[in-house]
Amino acid sequence: MSSYRDLQVFQLSRKLNVMTYDQVIAKLPKSEMFALASQMRRAVTSITFNIAEGYGRKSIKDRIHYLYIARGSTYELEAQLITCVDLGYLTEEEITPIMEMEKNVARMLMGLIRVNEGW
Template identity: 45%
Template sequence: MENYKKLIVWQKSMLLVKETYRLLRFMPKYENYSLSDQMRRSVVSIPSNIAEGAGRNSSREFAHFLSIARGSRYELETQLLICIELNYLSEEQCKEAFALINEVGTILNGFIKKLNLQ
């Protein structure tokens, strides 16, 4: 993959990074080094693994890194659900993040399938 920045899935995951960081401003300060930190690592992992996979030599390697990105996507979704359960964030506040999470997940799944068929 010559330019990972042109991939829609990378672009959408970068929007998810921005949205997650926006939401983190509403988190309690005492969560700054636990749940909030884990959420930052999860969301940053998504576009980072897409970019790393794009720089690899084979479709198989690329699919592997996309799978890691998909795992981070599920991790972030779970962490947002935890935030809602703990009343740190509301469902309404997380609406855009969940929409992006679902969109990124759908694209990743399709991309992984396509690469595994090559």
């Protein structure tokens, strides 16, 4: 691998960013633009950003730390998507494709963590 940009999980997290912005955040009411929408933007971009930052760090320990942060952000996004349904902003059907992609990203991150930890 020559760059974090070559990682499949990085590429999938970029797609997750776009899907979340287009299919979720854009549909939220204006009253949520500075609350839930803002939190979702931070969570979903944090995934991609922390993968990149981890690969820019000097040690494997630091890399793993940032991969765990990215993984935590996937769960934060999941909870936010559930909240969107709970509040009636979106339906289960609308969030299903994003939730599935989020779960794939979380699984891939755990696999990458295991590889870096030498499991």
